[in-house]
Amino acid sequence: MRIMPIEKRGISDSRLVLGCMPFGGGWNSEPITQEHIKEAEKAVEAARSIGITMFDHANIYTRGKAEETFGKVLKAQPGLREQIVIQSKCGIRLAEGDLPGMFDFSYSHILESVEGSLKRLGTDYLDVLLLHRPDPLVEPEEVAVAFTKLKESGKVRHFGVSNMSVGQIQFLERSLSMPLVVNQLEMSLAHLHFLDETVHVNQQAGTAVRFAEGLMEFCRTKDVQIQAWGPLAQGRFSGRALPDEPEHIVRTAELVKRLAEEKGTTREAIVLAWLMKHPALIQPVIGTANPERITACQDAERQAELMTREEWYTLYVSARGKALP
Template sequence: MSWREAGAPVREPAGQPAQELIYGCMGLGGSWSSEPHSSAHVDEAAAAVDAALDIGITLFDHADIYRGGKSEAVFGEVLAQTPGLRDRIRLQTKCGIRLNEHGLEGYYDLSRDAILARVNESLGRLRTDYVDVLMLHRPDPLMDPAEVSSAVGQLMAEGKVRALGVSNMSGAQIEVLQDRLETPVVANQLEMSLFKRAWLESSVLVNHAEGTDYSFPHGTVEHCVRHGITLQAYGSLARGLYTGAPAAAPSAAEEATARLVAQLAAEKMTTGESVLLGWLMKHPAGIAPVIGTATPDRIRACTEAATVAAGLTRAEWYRLWVTARGSNIP
């Protein structure tokens, strides 16, 4: 019997406060090559973790494939070197993507055996007995929801996983999976930012010709809100596009948006990073941005995101959106 059949009430995601920032660890661990990580990479990870903790972040996001496993490995070394740190933070990691195996650059694998094996490997690299959230990284067309349920149930029974999330899934895909699970899906991680706006555009372009320009499955945000599934936004800082990162040939809309972000930051005596994150967090879905930079100063520049969200006016919010899209809304 699934949790829904049992009449379990919709509830807030376990252990994930609303309006929080998440630190994304994909940038830690050195290169994506097979070259081993160094002590310098561990030091870089420690500095990033310190900066994240300084601004109140307690949830750290991983995946088994990040830097070929090195992101988890350097983080595990930081945990081992810092007594008591594991008790102060929450960890989530992802599985489901296989890279450079069997002659393929990549494929997806959410089979029972793969989930069990990959989680155990991640726990070993992270040097921890459990993760607070396990996320299924990408939809696998060959996924059998019953197999996923069996694997997740075993991992939870063993105390290795405390909650389940997904990444890059539509509302319909989550619903099919949820029907076979004994535990609720607590989070869905999607690319969401002022630059990657398909999640937002799809909500206003229903029955509009321009809507065909966006592939984001309409109804996904609404499904997550309805079922208490936290929306985690990766790429939330738009990779620095609006806050000073070099761009080869920025469009007129991108240049105008960068100027507007800087103007609002000056008016509110904050940073451009906090403006961008505040714009996301203003949305009533309760979006939790994932910060992916490894630069401590840029992590700390996100400190006032929630304050900006609370103070951003409706007109300012719309002005940022309209400027970024380069045209008026319908």
């Protein structure tokens, strides 16, 4: 098995990432409470107990309160900052007054966003900064100037993107002096476009696939770490019954449960193991603050190593709800 690209770049050896979007309460202006801080502390403790050392943020999560809450956790635990990897994102501007929500990769917005994240987190640097979603008005040269300034000042060590295609990454990289080391994408048993794009070449069914052509192969060739957001699919395969689920999703949840029981592990571990079995060495970003659900993911890496090709394809075809072409 080849080494994780992100590890080769000296960023993190953590096979799982804790997504901190739930921290700090709701997406509103209500203040952070001691209960919110305690919840975050318990989530961080649970994550570290199973070997997670990388934590994923964005400047907009709970309108900045997620980063601020995490900053309070760091302040209460001197020395913790040097033991972990912090990744954050910028580029999304939430709706404000008469202005709609928008994307912004301008020089000023990138710098202002990073300064805000550093202040809220109470740290001098980010290990990784991602551009959150593609901005149609992007000027790569402007991004390059911002990235260079952040790199030279020591405020950001590595850079990446989220939700971007091959062409969008290449367009940015032609102006950058540093590589883009991460691409974070939605991937799960409930969001299979990353696989369907691969198997539906020269197939009519491929016209319904919503994934950038060749993106998986490009990222693997260029040693861009692929991260998966939403990898647990809102718990629909690990015990959380959502209304009006299609029959094939219900059957897949039953299959996950059976495999977990046979292997003496959790359903969360099976769901994540299925993603981690992929040779791209996908790095799931677990988006929960529930300590029990976090620790339920502990066995995922081992289960990925144990999962057979037959088991992997059985889960894939079941989650597709139809046979492969």
